Amino acid sequence: MAMSMEPFNRLVRLVARAFYDDITMKGENQPKNGRSDNRGMAVVVLDALTRRQWVREEDLAKSLKLHSKQLRRTLRFFEEEKLVTRDHRKETAKGAKIFSAAVAAATADGKKNPREGEEKVKLHTHSYCCLDYAQIYDVVRYRIHKMKKKLKDELDSRNTIQEYICPACKRRYSALDVLQLISPTGEHFVCERCNNELIAESDKLASQEMGDGDENARRRHREYLKEMLQKIEIQLKPLIQQINRVKDLPVPEFGSLQAWEARANAAGLLNGDPGGNDPNRANQGQGYGGTPMPYLGETKVEVALSGAEVKGEEDNGADIGSPMKQLPPWMIQEGMNLTEEQRRGRGEVKSDTKIVSSSTSTYDIDEKKPNDVKEEDKSIQDEYIKAYYAAMVKRQEELKMHQKTQNELLGGDVSNVQETHPGRQVGMKAKREDDDVEWQEAAIPAVANGAPKVNDLNITASESENEDDDGVDWEEG
Amino acid sequence: MFFHMVLERNLLLHPRHFGPHLREKLVMKLMKDVEGTCSGRHGFVVAITAVDGIGKGEIREGTGFVTFPVTYQCVVFRPFKGEVLEAVVTMVNKMGFFAEAGPVQIFVSSHLIPDDMEFQTGDMPNYTTSDGSVKIQSDSEVRLKIIGTRVDATEIFCIGTIKDDFLGVINDPDAAV
Known part of the structure; x- marks a missing residue:
């Protein structure tokens, strides 16, 4: 499901507004009055569906504040239009819970609603619905193709039956009569009555032999058709663009209701959402407390990537x-x-x-x-630390040796010590950079002290050791 | 479109056939009478596949002929509007061309032939594209779509078009020779 929903949702919204804007969902025997005028409801329902995956129809009705019958009628219509897949199943309250859990998991909606529904044992038929993006894409393309083709065919007077007319007696024949009208030579058609050669009617138009109102009506009709075709081009332009944009994208696929449910639940558990299958938590009532929108989990991830990395x-x-x-x-x-x-x-x-x-x-x-970087560094740091310890021990031993020799040599030669000091400083600094240990400050005073005593050196060394240990502890903790 | 259906018919049989092979004679006559005919209702009867039953014969007064009610299964062919057929061109003139798909006659008028095909007169009149790559003449095979049918009691006549996607010549008679 690694795909972006947004282009497809936009497509659905455009389709809703282009084709289902003024569809009224009305029973045949309903009284026609102002209140029952529910044009635009189709658009609302489709829009709502773009924000959900599988949704129980009752819940959808509640969140849209629609009567469930009305909604069902709309959804049935969309099912016929191949925009929506529906699934009906008989289920107990428990079955409904599994779905609720799936929704909750997909929503990643943490809040719990204690309003637990009374335990029902009866079987209820629940209907679920979901947008079928792949099919929508095909259906819409087909629809546009058909619209254009119909107009074009009519414009080219394709599929219209040719008429023939006798120039002498004005008698008209349709192409269906021609079998009887073929001239003995087979060259042309002749009038049954006066044996004159018939002319095809469009030829007559070409030869400017016009005049009657029928002809004018025909031309007006043609112009109307042309206009319609242009209007289609203009008004459906954003929709067609969106279709082209969506063309190469992977289509979001929710699978069947069961598959989706299983997947969503699994994802919920992964999400560290232990309440996913908790019966108390289930049935937390889409309609009762707020309207949780089952946004895709992926969406959340995308946000995290794009903007607030640090956060x-x-x-x-x-x-x-x-x-x-x-x-x-x-x-x-x-x-x-x-x-x-x-x-x-x-x-x-x-x-x-x-x-x-x-x-x-x-x-x-x-x-x-x-x-996040610590995993990689850990090994490197460990190595450095080990090397550092080794160097440290070695250095200390050396220093002790020095001390001894110096003490033995009447200990006055400080410059000797000073010479060793910078060398050590450099080596330590180089290591320190990779150790991320804050002991630059500790070292600097040592330098600033000027001619340090041997004891000082030991002190700083032990300090650094302590700090190093801290660092390691932190890394591992 | 082809259909397999059960039909009934009353057969008049001459008395001279009454004898040991009455049944065979009846079936022979049925085939001769029915196959190849056209009824406006069912279309063309292509073939009889089985004879289900022969009822009791009834002697016509005065003639000696006997009428047998016969029920039989047969394959019928009935063209429909919108159907795509393959047909053989039989005649080409400037008004269009005629083609036959089995027993059905189909007329394709010149304005239902693609605009890039033009009528060429001569002893072999034909419609040809400007580059000469496609040619429709007698005995060409074309795929066409029926856009209108005229069904009489004993005759079906169709109007077709080749002005649509995937329609037109499907073989070239010159190339086949």
Whole structure:
């Protein structure tokens, strides 16, 4: 279901307004008065359906504040028009719940409504309906094609039966009579009465032999047809454009009611929505509390991608189970914060490490570092840390050796120590950059101290060790 | 369109056939009488597929002929408006051309022939496209659509068009030779 609904929904809305604007859904024996004029209702129903997937007709009626009979009539009409698929099934209250759960899951609508319906044991026939986008696309194209073809045929006077006329006695013959009228030579048709050669009627028009009002009416009719054809072109232009736009897109497919229900429920569970099948929660009543719109789960994801990446990061941990789409490589731009799932299947992770190094080089503290990059970095950091420890231990030993030797050599030579100090500083700095540990400050004072004592060095080293440990703890926690 | 249906008919049989092969004779006569005829109601009877039953004969007074009510199954062909048929062109003139689809005569008038085809006179009158790639003349096979039928009691006549998608010549008689 990785497809965008919006172009198709737009198509449906355009179709509704183009073709079903002034359809009245009226019973044959209903009194005709102002109140029963429900033109435009078809449009409302179709619009409402574009915002839903499978929906129980009662619920739809409630949310549209329509009488369910009226709605059913409209939907039956649309079913005949092949815009809507419907499904009827006998079900107990429990069956209805499963559907409600599916709707709730699809809506990702967290609020619970305690108004639990009374337990019904009786079987009720429930009707469900859903837009059939693939069929709508075909039906609309066919409809437009038929409209144009009909007008064009009439304009070209195709499928009209040719008439022939005798120039002498004005007797008219239709093409259906011609079998008896063929001249002995077979060249042309002759009048039964006066044996004159017949002329086809359109020829007569060409030879300017006009005059009677019939001819004028014919021409007016032709002009009318032409006008109609032009109007079709103009007025349906947005619709045709939308059809062309939709042409290459994958059609949203909800499948049958059962399949959809199962899928929606599964998605609901994935969403970390344990109440999905909870009977208390089910039947939470589409109509009772608000009108939950079963938006597609995908829509939500798209929003998260397009705009609030940074904001989305904080939630990232929370809805880790939500169905994340794997982004195609061309959609991934540098600087995008990607989740593990989104990035999967991508060969390289270089851009992400770049982010890390840039953020750390600006003395960013770990807490602000995006969560998503830590997976990759962890291994790298661990390696660095290990190497760092090794270097640290080695250095300390060296220093101790120095100390000893210095003490032994009457300890006065400070410059010797100073020489070792910058070397150590550089090595540490290089490591530090990748460690994301905030101990630049700790090191700087050491430099600023000028000629440090050996003890100082040890202190800073131990400090850094502590901080390092912190960093590791944080990473793993 | 073809239909398989059960029809009834009263057969008049000459007394000379009364004998051991009466039934065969009856069926033979039925076939001879019925196959190839046209009724406005059912269309052309193409073939008898079975004889269901032969009722009791009734002797006509004065002549000695006997009438047998016979029920039989047969295939009938009835053209309908909007139906697409394949037909063989029989005659071409400037008004259009005539074609036959089995027993049915179909006339296609010149204004129901595509505009790019023009009438060419000569000993083999024909309609030809400007580049000469498509030619309609006698014995051409065309696919046409029936746009009008005239059904008389014993005759069906149709008007067709080839001015539509996928209609027109389906073989070239010159190429076949």
